[in-house]
Amino acid sequence: MSAREIRNLILSAMAFGVVALLPFYDTGYILSIATTMAMFTVLATSWALFSGPTHYISLATAAFFGLGTFVTGYGFQTMPYWSLPLIAGVLGAGLAGLVGMVTLRLSGVYFVIFTLGLAELVRQLVTWVQNRTGQRGMYVLTSITERDIYWQLLGMAALVFLVGWLIGRSRLGFALRIIGNDETVAKHSGINTALAKVLLFMVSGAAAAIVGAMLAPRYIYIEPSTAFAPILSFQVVIMALLGGTGRLWGPVAGVIPFTLLWEFISRHAPNQTLLLLGLAFLLIVYVLPGGVVGLQARLKHRFGQGGH
Amino acid sequence: MKRRSLMTTVAAVAVMMGSLGAASAQDAIKLGAAAPKTGPLAGGADVTHWPAVRLWVHQTNEAGGLQLADGPALIELIEYDDQTNPQQAIQAAQRLATQDRVDFMVAPYSTGLNLAAAPIFSQLGYPQITGTNVTNQQPELSAQFPGMFFVLGRTGVMAEDTAQVLVDLRESGDIGNRVALVNVADAFGIEMSGISRAVLEENGFEIVYQTSYPLGTQDIAPIIDGAKAANPDAFIAWSYPGDTFALTDQAIVQDFAPSVFFTAVATAFPSYYGRFGQQAEGVMGMGGVNPDDPAFQAFAEAHQELAGQGPDFWASASTYATLEILGQAIEATGSRDRAVVMEYLQDNSNSYETVLGPVQFNDMNDNERYWTVGQWQDGVFRGVAARGRDGVSDVVLKDGWD
CATH class of the missing domain: 3.40.50.2300 (Response regulator)
Known part of the structure; x- marks a missing residue:
């Protein structure tokens, strides 16, 4: 580990420490926005772990997230609460592994469409089971507060960053970068491309399922139509792309401004929210094609040259 | 555009200042x-x-x-x-x-x-x-x-009362005991269907057709097909707005006209009568009011x-x-x-x-x-079953779609 890496690690740990103190400052409005940010930070970062290096755009976040909320919905009365995110993670990884093995041989737009359909598929499956068993909408009534959820999400974010950092340093991370650049070359170099992709897809699926399990007590009423709402998948992609997927911290740089922008628009133009969001997104893509990460690289490049 | 938004802002500020003045007392x-x-x-x-x-x-x-x-x-x-x-x-x-x-x-x-x-x-x-x-x-x-x-x-009471309407109609000899029961496969539909089925079976009704369909389904024709083939006296659908309209449409197309035709949410919307007009007469649904x-x-x-x-x-x-x-x-x-x-x-x-x-x-x-239950009668959705409310109207049997 180089001195620079140690410095970064210490700085990140300090940043997490500071952010974790937030609930002592405010438990209302700011905490509720911060909880949303924490949720999207985990989702977008774990999404970028897979989609960043491989360039496979996955729209399956809602499928894993919804699965996680249902794990909590079914289990919170009979099982200890701490075990639920774990179970959700295992199931999420399992589903991702299953789906990955079948679909990661697809590439480009075929994969995108399949992942979009996955949320719908899982939703229909859950509904079918509920219909068969006469199960109804679930009420997750607990004493868990927003503050608890916020801390859980922060812990999860730290874990995702750690995993991402480790993967980046490992042979797996190297293999994925090669796959992203040229899959044929990767295959010819003896990399088991299918295995590498499936493993990473499982990491991101597990993370999304865990987030779902953690958020179920916040929503209280769990029904398939809101748990598997496809808009979540798109939000995650938009935020990650806004930040840029080239760096581990990229998605966070998208999540924070996008959540603030969303809140600003919701507050000041309640009748045109979606319209303005769409315009904002067009503008962002036009002005910042490489996301915030790309902007940083461009600035560095420009000022680096100017110095000579 | 610019001028207009400026004008709007000026107007908004003026209104705000005006309201500040007016509200100074309280x-x-x-x-x-x-x-x-x-x-x-x-x-x-x-x-x-x-x-x-x-x-x-x-x-x-x-x-x-x-x-x-x-x-x-x-x-x-x-x-x-x-x-x-x-x-x-x-x-x-x-x-x-x-x-x-x-x-x-x-x-x-x-x-x-x-x-x-x-x-x-x-x-x-x-x-x-x-x-x-x-x-x-x-x-x-x-x-x-x-x-x-x-x-x-x-929810439980509403499902029970709907089943009770059928029980009462049978007691008075208006309908037989064949019921077709369908529901949207969603928390609401599943729960309502379960409760009404239990009440109906308890009272000796025969469920001659039962099925469910996913939320947002486009093809409703097979459901009406199946229900019609079972030749029921009553058709109960625990449906959401989109399918409430689609089921009614399809029943009219296939001329499926049992004595009781019930669709759940949105049957009480004025737009339901706006769409089907006279044909909506006699259709039952959730809710109801006392229009008098x-x-x-x-x-x-x-x-x-x-x-x-x-x-x-x-x-x-x-x-x-x-x-x-x-x-x-x-x-x-x-x-x-x-x-x-x-x-x-x-x-x-x-x-x-x-x-x-x-x-x-x-x-x-x-x-x-x-x-709990209403029915379109003379262009008004009258309550035909209620808990503790006055002005409950009598149920009428549906007499075809024309």
Whole structure:
């Protein structure tokens, strides 16, 4: 580990420490926005772990997230609460592994469409089971507060960053970068491309399922139509792309401004929210094609040259 | 564009300054409302929720505002779009409470959004009087959220009453005992179908056809096909707005006309009669009102005038009633202090005069008097079954689609 890496690690740990103190400052409005940010930070970062290096755009976040909320919905009365995110993670990884093995041989737009359909598929499956068993909408009534959820999400974010950092340093991370650049070359170099992709897809699926399990007590009423709402998948992609997927911290740089922008628009133009969001997104893509990460690289490049 | 937005800003500032001047005697009571303006439930909220809320605010302000101990106070309504998204519903409630510092909040639209927002209402001490939340969990919910009140009724009771209508018709020899039962495969449809099936079987009915279909399904023809082939006396569909219209359409196309034709949500919408006209005669659905009640007639007329559309014949009135209840509690205490108003609401001995008739909450914050089944008769959706309400009309048998 180089001195620079140690410095970064210490700085990140300090940043997490500071952010974790937030609930002592405010438990209302700011905490509720911060909880949303924490949720999207985990989702977008774990999404970028897979989609960043491989360039496979996955729209399956809602499928894993919804699965996680249902794990909590079914289990919170009979099982200890701490075990639920774990179970959700295992199931999420399992589903991702299953789906990955079948679909990661697809590439480009075929994969995108399949992942979009996955949320719908899982939703229909859950509904079918509920219909068969006469199960109804679930009420997750607990004493868990927003503050608890916020801390859980922060812990999860730290874990995702750690995993991402480790993967980046490992042979797996190297293999994925090669796959992203040229899959044929990767295959010819003896990399088991299918295995590498499936493993990473499982990491991101597990993370999304865990987030779902953690958020179920916040929503209280769990029904398939809101748990598997496809808009979540798109939000995650938009935020990650806004930040840029080239760096581990990229998605966070998208999540924070996008959540603030969303809140600003919701507050000041309640009748045109979606319209303005769409315009904002067009503008962002036009002005910042490489996301915030790309902007940083461009600035560095420009000022680096100017110095000579 | 630019000039126009500048003009709008100037006008807005002028209005604000004007209202500041007017309100100097007594600050306006700020009322926050977050409900769908976009997303899957925006259509329903546009019929049922928003017009009723705006109408109550408009009428109350026309009448000089609410009478507090230190004089009258006008109401200022602040609206947000929750995008039919629980995440946004939570954030909007939080924003209304802590940023806009509203004095009171209108309960959100639909069961799911009401429950997502419930912890915020509860933590910050806002009464949450719900008008579009149908559930069977009143005991658990009122224990966890003592400031949550239920005006619309219980799902279980509505399913039971619908089955009871069939039982009564059979007792009087009007129909046989063959029933086709279908439902949208969703929490609501599954629950209602289960309860009504149990009641029907208990009473010796024969379920000759039962199926379900996914939410948002496009192809409804096979369902009507199957139901028609089973030749039932009654057709019961626990359906949502889209499929309520589609099932009716398809039944007309295939000329499937059992003596009882029941579709659930949105049958009570004026647009249902607008679409099917005379053919809607005799169709039954959830909800109902007493259209002969002068209070409802006045409400419907004012609704038509302000919103340009009539109220629906079910939850519009209960949404409006939630605000009548809130307003009466504020006036009775003469206070804008939420804790004081909450205490008044939680006192079971208080009762409220509303467009639904008198409303009183039991020890589970539950209103026990409401309409359960309605039927289109002469262009009006009349209540044909109710708990504790006057003016129940007789059921008529459906006589074909022409």
